[in-house]
Amino acid sequence: MECIRQDQLSELFQGVADIFAEKMDELCAMDAAMGDGDLGITMKKGFAALPKLISECHEENNIGKTLMKTGMKMASTVPSTMGTLMASGIMEGGKAVGAASVIGPKELCAFLTGFAAGIQKRGKCNPGDRTVYDAVSEAAKKAEQVYNENISMKDIMEAAVLGAYQGVEATKNMKPKFGKAAVFSDKAIGVADQGAVAGKYLMEGLLRFFNK
Amino acid sequence: MNLENGHIRKKLNFSFAFSDVSREIIMKNHNRVKVRIMKKIINVPENYTDDMLSGIYAAHADKVKYVNDDLRCYCIAQKKPGKVAIITGGGTGHLPLFLGYVGENMLDGCAVGSVFQSPSSEQIYNIAKEVEAGAGVLFLYGNYTGDIMNFDMAAEMLEMDGFQTRSIVGADDVLSNKDKKARRGVAGIFFMYKCAGAKAALMGNLDEVLAAASKARDNTRTVGFALTPCIIPELGHSNFTLGENEMAFGMGIHGEPGVWNGPIKTADELAKDAVNEILEDMPVSSGEEVCLLINGLGATSLEELYILSGSVSRLLKDRGIKIYRTFVGEFATSMEMAGASVTICRIADEEMKQLIDMPVHTPFYTQV
Numbered sequence: 052m053e054c055i056r057q058d059q060l061s062e063l064f065q066g067v068a069d070i071f072a073e074k075m076d077e078l079c080a081m082d083a084a085m086g087d088g089d090l091g092i093t094m095k096k097g098f099a100a101l102p103k104l105i106s107e108c109h110e111e112n113n114i115g116k117t118l119m120k121t122g123m124k125m126a127s128t129v130p131s132t133m134g135t136l137m138a139s140g141i142m143e144g145g146k147a148v149g150a151a152s153v154i155g156p157k158e159l160c161a162f163l164t165g166f167a168a169g170i171q172k173r174g175k176c177n178p179g180d181r182t183v184y185d186a187v188s189e190a191a192k193k194a195e196q197v198y199n200e201n202i203s204m205k206d207i208m209e210a211a212v213l214g215a216y217q218g219v220e221a222t223k224n225m226k227p228k229f230g231k232a233a234v235f236s237d238k239a240i241g242v243a244d245q246g247a248v249a250g251k252y253l254m255e256g257l258l259r260f261f262n263k
Numbered sequence: 264m265n266l267e268n269g270h271i272r273k274k275l276n277f278s279f280a281f282s283d284v285s286r287e288i289i290m291k292n293h294n295r296v297k298v299r300i301m302k303k304i305i306n307v308p309e310n311y312t313d314d315m316l317s318g319i320y321a322a323h324a325d326k327v328k329y330v331n332d333d334l335r336c337y338c339i340a341q342k343k344p345g346k347v348a349i350i351t352g353g354g355t356g357h358l359p360l361f362l363g364y365v366g367e368n369m370l371d372g373c374a375v376g377s378v379f380q381s382p383s384s385e386q387i388y389n390i391a392k393e394v395e396a397g398a399g400v401l402f403l404y405g406n407y408t409g410d411i412m413n414f415d416m417a418a419e420m421l422e423m424d425g426f427q428t429r430s431i432v433g434a435d436d437v438l439s440n441k442d443k444k445a446r447r448g449v450a451g452i453f454f455m456y457k458c459a460g461a462k463a464a465l466m467g468n469l470d471e472v473l474a475a476a477s478k479a480r481d482n483t484r485t486v487g488f489a490l491t492p493c494i495i496p497e498l499g500h501s502n503f504t505l506g507e508n509e510m511a512f513g514m515g516i517h518g519e520p521g522v523w524n525g526p527i528k529t530a531d532e533l534a535k536d537a538v539n540e541i542l543e544d545m546p547v548s549s550g551e552e553v554c555l556l557i558n559g560l561g562a563t564s565l566e567e568l569y570i571l572s573g574s575v576s577r578l579l580k581d582r583g584i585k586i587y588r589t590f591v592g593e594f595a596t597s598m599e600m601a602g603a604s605v606t607i608c609r610i611a612d613e614e615m616k617q618l619i620d621m622p623v624h625t626p627f628y629t630q631v
Contacts, residue, residue, distance in 0.1 A: 116423065123420050126413070127383040135412050142419060173412055 053204060054153040055260075057114055061102035063154075066259030068102060070252050071095045078252075081245035085227070085235040090133060094249050097129035097137055098256075104128075112152040118145025118162075122169075132230060133246065136170050136183065143169025159207050160191075160198050167191040174229070181225035181239065186250030189218030205261035212258055215251040222247045301494045303599075308496035312355040312377050319362070323626040327365060330393045336386050337362045338372035338394050347463040347472045348372065348394045349401045351456070352387055353410055354379040356493070357516060359627035360452070360595040361404065366625025369460035370403070371396075374413075378495050378598075379517045381409035384416035391421050391428075399427035399469035403459055403476055405448030406432040429473045431455070435485040435606065437544045438513035438522050447515050450558040450595035451483040451606040454619065461621035475618060482611050484545045486537040487604030489514040489560060490527065493597045512536065516560070516597040530567070534574030537605040542582075547609050549583030554590065554619060556606035561596035563603055568592070575605055588619065 055063055071078075071094040078091030101121065108120035122142030126135050147165025148158045167187045170176070176184045193214030194207050222244035226236045305311055316334040320327065330336035342348070351361045352374030362373040372390040374382035391400050400421065402414045411432065418428040434444065435451030455476045462475035489511045492501035502518055505511060510528070513521030528536070547553060557572040559565070568591050579586055587610055595604070610616050623630045 119420060119423055123384055123388065123416055126416055127385045130381070130383060132409075132412075135409075135416075139412070139416060142416065146419075146423070173415065 054155040056153055060114060061105045063260045064101045064105065067253055067256030068098045070256035071098045074252050078245055078249055081248065085238060090245050090249060093129050093131055093134050097125055097134050100128045101125060113150045114152065114154060115145045115148040115150055118148065136174050139173035140166040140169040143172065156198065156202055156204050156207055159204050160194050163191040163194045163211055176229060179225055180229060181222050181227045181244045182229055183246035183250040185222050186215045186218035186247035189214035190254050208258040208261055212254045215254040219243050219247045219251050301499050303496065305496060308499065311496040312375065315355065316375065326626050330389050333386060335375040335382060336390045337365060337375055338390050339365055342371060342394050342396045344396050345398055346396050346466060347398045347401055347469050348396055349403055349459055349463055350391055351404045352382045353405055354381065356598045357595050359593065363627030364456045364625055366623065368464040368621055368623040369456055369625055381413050384413040387414055387417035388420050391417060395426055401459060401469060401472050402428060402430040403455060404432060405452060406434040406446060427469055429469055431473060431476050431480065433480060435483045436515065437484050437486055437540050439515060449485050449487060449516050450556060450604045451485040453556060453594050454483050454608045455479040458615060458618040460623065461618035464621065478611055478615055482609040483606060484541040485604050485606040486540045487514060487602065488512045488521065488533060489600050489602035491562065491601040492518055493600040516595060530570045531574045534571060534578055538575060538578045541607050545609060547584050552585045552587045552610040554588045554608040554610065555586050556590040556594060558594045558604045558606065559592065560600040560602040562599045562601040568603060571603055
């Protein structure tokens with residue numbers, strides 16, 4: 052069965068670091084229109100730090116705990132609300148993976164589901180609130196839907212990306228409730244939520260590992 | 264532009280904050296809205312928090328220390344084995360809140376954030392690891408979103424490490440929200456600290472200490488008001504202005520807007536308004552006992568606080584409410600904000616009385 056070894060964990064998240072470096076300006080521009088303009092910076096800074104933090108927080112044969120500790124350190128790196136939500140996602144994703152020494156299809160699904168759950172728990176948001184959760188919860192849902200004993204991790208990730216795309220599309224019809232965007236509620240219809248778009252890029256970033 | 268707590272904050276570079284040139288620029292740009300120019304005894308504004316902490320550690324080295332190399336991980340010098348560890352935290356700018364209550368028979372640790380900002384979850388976690396003494400950890404702090412996120416994260420990490428934790432927030436500011444659970448935590452947290460701290464000192468277990476804190480929280484209400492704003496050092500000027508004869512009733516300890524702005528009322532009038540708001544929210548019957556806490560917000564004289572205290576005492580007496588203890592002073596400030604808050608803590612039972620009565624000693628607060 053294919054799996055990701057613990058020593059490949061940093062590499063798994065490198066794709067996420069790369070994509071947020073590429074998309075920084077785009078996310079900042081989206082965020083500037085309906086927020087305070089720093090979303091791209093937060094995502095770039097937080098996820099750029101992740102591969103190194105994973106090494107620093109290494110717990111032998113315990114990917115779950117490694118990710119939980121990584122998440123907590125990440126929160127100190129980017130202490131804004133979005134940064135804290137991402138870190139919480141990593142922590143809960145790690146908790147869901149548990150004391151595993153490799154990540155297989157089952158653990159990957161668990162991570163995606165945990166990641167979404169962590170954001171919901173910390174952010175106290177629900178589907179339809181027009182947030183990053185709308186993208187990542189759909190991603191997790193699609194991943195769980197396609198999961199079976201024989202599926203490849205690449206296929207799981209592609210389902211997650213598809214789910215995220217659909218989640219982003221759905222936000223175009225939602226009015227913002229949380230955060231700095233909430234005051235721009237009328238401008239929002241027809242435009243995708245920038246947090247959801249960030250969630251989509253995160254899934255795409257993870258997919259890169261499987262496309263190497 | 265940042266929208267924080269309803270105020271618009273302009274980020275200005277204040278590395279040259281004290282020059283005449285900069286004062287002119289500030290006055291020119293803000294001549295529509297008069298703002299106070301900062302007059303503080305500090306060094307570089309960015310070092311406000313760490314300079315303050317260095318001073319405290321130097322003055323009280325026998326009583327408190329910091330964890331690893333982080334000044335902002337403040338805790339007691341000696342922990343007591345087998346006792347529930349109580350940890351608080353929050354932004355700088357409210358002394359003696361929060362760190363001032365770390366000491367004998369009160370709290371064991373405090374995570375210190377920058378001015379009006381939350382400490383990080385990692386700092387909270389590190390303190391907890393240091394002061395945990397075999398009986399678990401109670402996180403007890405104010406009801407603010409950032410703090411809750413960070414304390415929750417630290418609690419999750421600790422539980423992963425096999426430690427028991429519980430969490431509870433102070434939410435006593437009546438005028439901040441009709442929903443009890445959504446209220447801001449202000450000076451009334453003092454009673455939660457006293458009750459939880461005493462219960463822990465008496466070697467209560469984690470759930471008993473939590474119960475003591477809950478009982479205090481359920482029986483405490485506060486109403487506050489401000490006369491002049493405070494200034495965040497790195498900003499160099501106040502976020503808003505209060506006119507010469509203007510006050511803000513219900514203002515929070517970070518300058519959060521109150522329920523009304525208007526002409527300055529007399530101490531008797533403010534006492535009447537405060538007592539009415541509190542007792543409407545938490546009825547106290549004739550013959551019942553309460554503790555009264557009159558808190559200065561930082562720039563209000565003790566003389567004024569006692570005038571206010573007298574007014575409140577008379578009103579309670581008129582209603583047949585017995586005042587068991589009165590606390591007057593600075594318990595939860597907002598740097599140099601002028602103003603005060605009135606807290607009434609209903610003594611629910613004999614145990615609560617004993618817990619409030621327990622002598623305590625910290626570098627900032629001593630009760631015999």
